[in-house]
Every structure is written in structure tokens, then in C-alpha cells.
Amino acid sequence: MFDIFLEVTCSLIAAIILYIILRGMKHPEVRSQPGSRLVVIGFGLLFFSLLIDITDNFPELNHLLVIGDTESQAFLEKVVGTLLGLFFLALGFKRWIPSIQELAYSRQSLEHQVKKRTKDLEQANIKLSIEVDERKKAQEHLKHQALHDPLTSLPNRYAMTEFLEHEISRASRHNYFSAVLFLDLDNFKSINDVQGHGTGDQVLKIVAERLNQCRRAEDFLGRLGGDEFVLVLTELDADLQIAAELAQVAAQRIIKTLDEPIFLVDHKLIAPCCIGIKLFPGTQEEACGDLLKQADMALYHAKDKGQGVVSFFYEDMQKLLEKRLNLAREIQEGLEQEQFYLHYQPQVNIDAQVFGVEALLRWNHPTRGMVGPDEFIPIAEEAGLIHELGRYVLHHTLNEWSKFLAEDVCESTMKVAVNISPSHFLEADFVDQIKHILSSYDLQNCHLVLEITEGVVIQDIADISVKMEALRQLGIGLSLDDFGTGYSSLAYLKRLPLDTLKIDRSFVRDIHIDPNDAAIVEAILAMATSLGIDVIAEGVETDAQRQFLEQRGCIFYQGYLFSRPAPLNELVEKGVFEQAVECHAVQKSIQPSA
Numbered sequence: 001m002f003d004i005f006l007e008v009t010c011s012l013i014a015a016i017i018l019y020i021i022l023r024g025m026k027h028p029e030v031r032s033q034p035g036s037r038l039v040v041i042g043f044g045l046l047f048f049s050l051l052i053d054i055t056d057n058f059p060e061l062n063h064l065l066v067i068g069d070t071e072s073q074a075f076l077e078k079v080v081g082t083l084l085g086l087f088f089l090a091l092g093f094k095r096w097i098p099s100i101q102e103l104a105y106s107r108q109s110l111e112h113q114v115k116k117r118t119k120d121l122e123q124a125n126i127k128l129s130i131e132v133d134e135r136k137k138a139q140e141h142l143k144h145q146a147l148h149d150p151l152t153s154l155p156n157r158y159a160m161t162e163f164l165e166h167e168i169s170r171a172s173r174h175n176y177f178s179a180v181l182f183l184d185l186d187n188f189k190s191i192n193d194v195q196g197h198g199t200g201d202q203v204l205k206i207v208a209e210r211l212n213q214c215r216r217a218e219d220f221l222g223r224l225g226g227d228e229f230v231l232v233l234t235e236l237d238a239d240l241q242i243a244a245e246l247a248q249v250a251a252q253r254i255i256k257t258l259d260e261p262i263f264l265v266d267h268k269l270i271a272p273c274c275i276g277i278k279l280f281p282g283t284q285e286e287a288c289g290d291l292l293k294q295a296d297m298a299l300y301h302a303k304d305k306g307q308g309v310v311s312f313f314y315e316d317m318q319k320l321l322e323k324r325l326n327l328a329r330e331i332q333e334g335l336e337q338e339q340f341y342l343h344y345q346p347q348v349n350i351d352a353q354v355f356g357v358e359a360l361l362r363w364n365h366p367t368r369g370m371v372g373p374d375e376f377i378p379i380a381e382e383a384g385l386i387h388e389l390g391r392y393v394l395h396h397t398l399n400e401w402s403k404f405l406a407e408d409v410c411e412s413t414m415k416v417a418v419n420i421s422p423s424h425f426l427e428a429d430f431v432d433q434i435k436h437i438l439s440s441y442d443l444q445n446c447h448l449v450l451e452i453t454e455g456v457v458i459q460d461i462a463d464i465s466v467k468m469e470a471l472r473q474l475g476i477g478l479s480l481d482d483f484g485t486g487y488s489s490l491a492y493l494k495r496l497p498l499d500t501l502k503i504d505r506s507f508v509r510d511i512h513i514d515p516n517d518a519a520i521v522e523a524i525l526a527m528a529t530s531l532g533i534d535v536i537a538e539g540v541e542t543d544a545q546r547q548f549l550e551q552r553g554c555i556f557y558q559g560y561l562f563s564r565p566a567p568l569n570e571l572v573e574k575g576v577f578e579q580a581v582e583c584h585a586v587q588k589s590i591q592p593s594a
């Protein structure tokens with residue numbers, strides 16, 4: 001009985017194995033394996049032999065499977081079936097096993113490759129992440145550079161425009177007032193020129209740090225360039241008056257902070273500032289550019305009043321701006337229509353003998369009447385017309401002067417002085433311009449004196465010196481005008497080929513009553529004498545002034561005491577030139593080169 005149980009169990013196991021193999025054979029990859037069909041046949045034969053073995057126990061079932069009639073034939077079938085089954089199995093596995101081994105090996109290799117590839121991908125991923133981070137940092141750096149000033153790291157004009165536009169619409173939407181504070185340093189140019197650009201940069205950095213400390217976190221501070229900074233005070237108050245007071249307090253705090261001395265390695269400097277304020281939103285819709293322009297106007301207004309001044313923009317300033325723009329346009333028209341003309345004011349020596357004249361520009365406006373140079377010269381400067389105006393004056397002066405000298409009315413060495421604006425003098429081709437203009441007239445170069453202000457000599461001293469030397473070699477005299485009001489120092493004067501200093505009229509006016517003015521004039525005279533430079537006192541209107549100057553060694557004068565400015569023919573009619581003498585001032589024995 002146990003035999004039957006064992007045989008049936010074996011048959012069932014064989015059947016299951018055969019079933020599994022047959023199911024596996026449905027899969028193309030298994031079916032394609034070499035020897036797989038032989039294994040199926042082998043198992044089939046073994047299963048068949050086992051069935052024969054089982055039917056042996058039930059002779060009545062023999063006819064189902066056993067081919068032969070006898071027991072020996074059945075035994076033979078069983079043996080043959082088993083042997084054939086084992087043979088096919090052996091043959092099948094012999095072919096299949098290497099394939100399985102190869103498959104296993106391939107799988108191992110594949111797994112290895114997958115691991116390696118995964119590792120490579122992970123490393124590539126890390127590299128990519130690093131590259132992405134670096135690129136992000138580079139982009140952020142570029143963005144920072146595009147929106148920030150490299151010197152102070154403060155936001156620049158672009159960033160400020162973006163912020164201000166946003167703040168304008170926010171203030172309008174939420175009904176509160178904000179303020180733009182436009183400020184620049186009062187003496188930055190002289191710091192830069194005298195102490196050098198390195199010191200100037202250090203000062204700007206310190207100023208930026210101090211301004212940063214003066215602002216709230218929600219406020220915006222930017223540098224527009226040079227020594228110009230803008231502070232936007234956000235969300236001050238819904239009440240205009242309170243907002244203005246808060247802006248005023250903030251501005252005063254800035255002025256106080258910047259009034260503190262700046263200690264550098266070998267310098268102690270003070271960099272005070274003026275501030276122009278514009279509150280917004282206003283009654284009309286305003287763009288960012290309008291606000292900045294108005295705050296800038298307020299700043300100019302503050303600067304007109306002196307150092308450390310705060311000024312608000314008010315509507316009259318807008319009218320003033322429009323008036324200035326109109327005047328600039330009219331100056332242009334005036335030049336085209338030759339509305340400008342010249343008056344000449346004699347310059348005299350101690351014996352009241354004329355040795356030269358200063359050409360002074362006048363403008364007879366068709367509707368406004370006489371417009372003074374104090375009014376139109378600054379506007380011509382602002383509008384960029386000063387160079388054109390300068391050339392106009394040179395041409396007209398030289399034309400009139402050459403004709404005047406040709407008439408032999410007076411001493412032929414009499415000089416004519418022409419005022420030159422600093423920006424015109426600083427043009428790179430200024431010397432060539434002068435040469436070109438002189439070549440148009442029958443006049444020796446030595447008849448011309450150029451009067452420049454101190455604003456010129458605090459610029460690039462080396463360049464100015466070269467330019468002045470070139471002019472002097474042409475025989476042109478050089479006179480430093482309005483002396484005492486600027487930043488000139490003895491060191492500058494020593495380096496420049498100057499012929500004359502003109503003491504500013506503001507010192508002469510009260511010279512006999514204000515001891516300070518008298519002391520300054522005495523110092524100027526002493527200094528000029530030691531440098532071998534002649535001095536002309538401007539604005540001499542009374543005999544008391546003249547006597548005072550004469551007592552201190554000043555022997556050349558110009559002013560109403562001797563003659564008011566007038567057209568040349570009028571001066572001739574008055575006999576002004578009858579006492580003319582050869583020039584003593586501006587007489588430096590330089591011979592014209594041509």
C-alpha cells in the first residue's frame with residue numbers, strides 16, 4: 001500500500017513539475033532556451049513511466065497505458081520510458097544549464113553595470129546640482145551687479161526706479177504719503193580733486209554706511225552716481241503735514257550724521273550734504289522721473305542757500321523750471337538771431353590810464369528787455385549752451401577788437417579780456433578752438449587775455465597746466481577771475497602759468513570797513529607778489545576803496561569808479577582811451593609763436 005502511495009506522490013510531483021515546465025514553455029524566452037524541449041520530453045517520459053508503475057498495481061487499468069500484454073513487456077516499457085526520460089533530461093539539461101549559467105552570469109554582469117551606471121548617474125547628478133547651484137549663484141551675482149553700485153553695494157538707479165514706481169502706486173492705492181530725499185555732498189568735488197579719487201571713494205563708502213544707519217528697514221537707499229544718493233521714505237503718514245514733518249526730521253538726522261568728521265588713515269574730513277525733498281503722491285499723476293527731477297530741483301534750491309540745508313519741492317519750483325527751460329530755448333534763439341552784444345569795461349593803472357578792457361556779454365531780449373548775465377549764464381550752463389555762447393563771445397570780441405585796433409585810436413598793445421566758462425575751458429580741443437577762432441581775425445594773439453574762474457583750476461591740475469602752457473606759448477594772457485571765492489590754493493597757483501589774479505568784487509566792496517575782507521586782500525596781494533603775478537582789483541567803485549588798495553600795493557583796478565561797461569564807440573567818444581598806455585599787467589614777455 002505504501003508503494004502505491006509513494007508512486008502516486010511521485011507521479012503527482014512529476015505532474016506538477018511537468019505542468020510548471022509546460023507553463024514555462026509558453027514564455028518565448030524559456031521556449032527559446034536550448035534543450036528546454038528535451039527537458040519537457042524527458043519529464044513527460046518519466047511521468048509516463050510513473051503512471052505505468054501505478055497502473056501495475058491495478059492490472060485492469062493496464063490496457064490504458066501498457067502497450068504489451070505481459071508484465072515483462074510492461075516492465076520493459078517502464079524501464080525504456082524511464083531510461084529514455086532520463087536520457088532526454090540529461091541531454092536537455094546538458095544544453096540548458098550552460099544557457100542558465102550564461103543567463104545568470106549575464107544577469108550578474110547586468111546588475112553590476114546597473115550599479116555602476118547608477119553610481120555614475122548619482123555622481124553626474126551631484127555634479128549637475130553643483131553646476132546648477134553655481135549657475136544660480138552666477139545669475140544672482142549678475143543680477144546683483146546689474147542692480148547695485150559696485151563701490152557702495154547700494155542699489156543703483158535701475159533698482160531705485162523699480163522701487164519708486166512700485167511705491168508711487170502703493171502710496172496712491174493705500175492713501176498715504178511717502179517722500180523722496182535727494183542728497184549730494186557739498187564738497188565732494190574738492191575732496192576728489194584735492195585728496196584724490198581713492199580718498200573720494202572711501203568717503204562715499206563711509207557716507208553710504210552712515211546713510212544706511214539713518215534709514216528704517218522698509219525705506220530704500222540707493223546711489224545714483226557720483227556723490228548723489230536717494231532715500232525713499234515709505235508710508236510716512238496719511239496727513240501731508242505730518243508726513244512733511246517726519247521727512248524733515250529724517251533729513252535733519254542725515255545732515256547731523258554726515259556732519260560728523262570722517263577719520264581716514266591720514267585725513268580727517270567732513271562731508272556735509274544738502275537735501276531736496278519731494279512728497280508723493282501729489283495732486284497730479286507723477287512718474288518716477290518727475291519725482292526725481294522735482295527732488296533734484298529742491299536740492300539745488302537747498303544748495304543755493306548754503307551747506308547742510310534741507311529744502312522741500314514746491315509748485316513754484318515747477319514754474320521756475322518751466323521758466324528756465326523757456327529761457328534756455330530763448331538763449332538758443334538769441335544766439336541764432338544775434339541778440340547778444342558786448343560791452344567793454346576798461347582796466348586802469350594807478351594813474352587811471354587804461355591798459356586793457358574786459359569784454360562783458362549783454363542780452364537785449366526782444367520781449368523781456370535787458371537780461372543780466374547772472375540770469376542767463378547759469379541757464380546756458382545747465383542747457384549745455386555755454387560753449388556755443390563762449391565761441392560767440394570770442395568771435396564777436398575779436399572781430400570788434402581787431403577793427404578797433406586797426407583804427408589806431410589807442411596803444412596797439414591794448415589787451416582785451418574774455419571770460420571763459422570752466423566747462424568750455426575743460427573741453428579737450430579748447431586750445432585748437434582758440435587757434436581756429438584767432439586765425440579768423442587780423443589780430444596778434446597777445447592782444448587776447450582769457451579770464452578763467454577758480455572752478456577750472458580745481459580740476460585735473462596736470463591737464464589744466466598743459467593747456468594753459470599751450471595757450472601762453474601762443475602769446476595769450478591768462479587771468480584767474482573772481483579770485484578768493486573758490487578753492488584755489490597756493491600750490492595750484494605755483495604750478496599754473498598765470499599772468500593776473502583778479503580779486504573778487506565781494507572782497508573789494510567792504511574792504512575799508514570789514515577787517516576780514518581787508519586781511520584777505522592783503523594776503524592775496526602778498527601771495528601774488530611773491531609769485532610774480534599781477535593783481536587787478538575788480539568792482540572798485542569809490543575812491544576810498546582805490547586808496548585802500550593802493551596803500552596795500554594793488555595798482556591795477558577795474559570798476560565803476562573809472563568807467564562803466566559800454567560799447568567801444570561810446571568809450572572812444574568819452575575819451576577813455578586817450579590816456580591809454582601799454583599794458584603793464586598781463587605783460588609777461590611771452591612772445592607769440594605765430
Ligand SMILES: [Mg+2]
Pocket residue numbers: 358419451481482
Ligand atoms: Mg571776468
